[in-house]
Amino acid sequence: MNTQAIELPPSGEAAAVLLPDPGTVFLARAERFDALALHHGLGEWLAFLGRLSHAQHAALQASAQDITPPAEDVLERAAKHRMPPISVASYQRPAVWREILRNLVGDLLENAPVGARETLDGLLVTSAEELDKLGEKLLNGEPEGADMARLPYVAAAMQVVFTALASKLDAGALPLMEAHSTCPVCGSHPVVSVIRSDGPTAGLRYVHCTLCNTEWHVPHATCVSCGDRDKITLHEIDGDDGIARAESCGSCESYTKLIVQPKNVRVDPIADDLASVALDMLVDDAGFVRSGPNYLLIGAGES
Ligand SMILES: [Zn+2]
Numbered sequence: 001m002n003t004q005a006i007e008l009p010p011s012g013e014a015a016a017v018l019l020p021d022p023g024t025v026f027l028a029r030a031e032r033f034d035a036l037a038l039h040h041g042l043g044e045w046l047a048f049l050g051r052l053s054h055a056q057h058a059a060l061q062a063s064a065q066d067i068t069p070p071a072e073d074v075l076e077r078a079a080k081h082r083m084p085p086i087s088v089a090s091y092q093r094p095a096v097w098r099e100i101l102r103n104l105v106g107d108l109l110e111n112a113p114v115g116a117r118e119t120l121d122g123l124l125v126t127s128a129e130e131l132d133k134l135g136e137k138l139l140n141g142e143p144e145g146a147d148m149a150r151l152p153y154v155a156a157a158m159q160v161v162f163t164a165l166a167s168k169l170d171a172g173a174l175p176l177m178e179a180h181s182t183c184p185v186c187g188s189h190p191v192v193s194v195i196r197s198d199g200p201t202a203g204l205r206y207v208h209c210t211l212c213n214t215e216w217h218v219p220h221a222t223c224v225s226c227g228d229r230d231k232i233t234l235h236e237i238d239g240d241d242g243i244a245r246a247e248s249c250g251s252c253e254s255y256t257k258l259i260v261q262p263k264n265v266r267v268d269p270i271a272d273d274l275a276s277v278a279l280d281m282l283v284d285d286a287g288f289v290r291s292g293p294n295y296l297l298i299g300a301g302e303s
């Protein structure tokens with residue numbers, strides 16, 4: 001179907017922007033983490049993140065009605081100037097995010113591993129002002145060593161808020177940004193890309209926002225960071241199941257993973273990214289830098 005070298009937005013019925021379904025996005029992720037945890041060297045950690053994703057699902061169902069999207073005129077102005085309407089750089093974050101964080105932490109504390117307990121306890125007594133500062137550092141700043149252990153939980157709460165916001169927009173009214181690496185909803189970078197297997201998007205590649213779970217189309221064999229198409233190399237681990245691959249770019253020396261949904265319809269961009277950290281090591285060793293972060297991994301190894 002897609003024989004042209006560059007097709008933007010995708011031809012046919014496939015939408016250029018896919019917004020998250022608030023009823024399923026975190027639940028499907030939780031189930032994928034649970035499944036991956038069963039046969040994995042990092043099983044305990046993946047199972048913990050499965051519990052975090054279940055808690056995110058519950059938090060989103062409980063709080064979605066309290067989170068209102070920007071007014072029509074703000075949305076229209078953003079579209080006209082081709083700016084993300086809920087930009088992490090400028091959007092006033094709803095105060096409910098701190099309540100969501102406390103709920104997530106409360107859920108996790110019920111059965112937390114010893115290593116996480118101190119961080120979780122600490123978050124429950126952190127002031128609103130300090131939490132807002134942490135949120136700002138996550139989204140727009142340079143987090144410091146002492147913040148690292150807390151940031152995945154801060155990120156998890158922000159993911160709930162921004163996913164709720166994204167799910168209330170009209171995908172058809174959202175232009176793609178000039179750079180493939182900029183989310184058309186929140187302006188964050190993608191965590192990975194996914195070769196999709198369903199409906200009109202089957203076979204197409206969409207990148208997945210690390211924050212708001214919006215997906216947007218990027219043509220195959222195109223660098224997500226710089227748009228170059230000439231020095232693209234595919235990497236995978238020999239003997240692996242083929243679900244996770246990495247596409248590196250020799251022009252800007254970045255890479256973006258591909259999660260191949262036709263290999264398993266239940267893949268999840270965030271969970272399958274974390275289950276394939278061995279692939280990151282392989283591509284890092286070859287001298288390439290990831291094009292976008294996985295917020296649930298931020299701070300790993302720095303505690
Ligand atoms: Zn986004």
Ligand SMILES: [Zn+2]
Nearest residue numbers: 223226249252
């Ligand atoms: Zn590049």
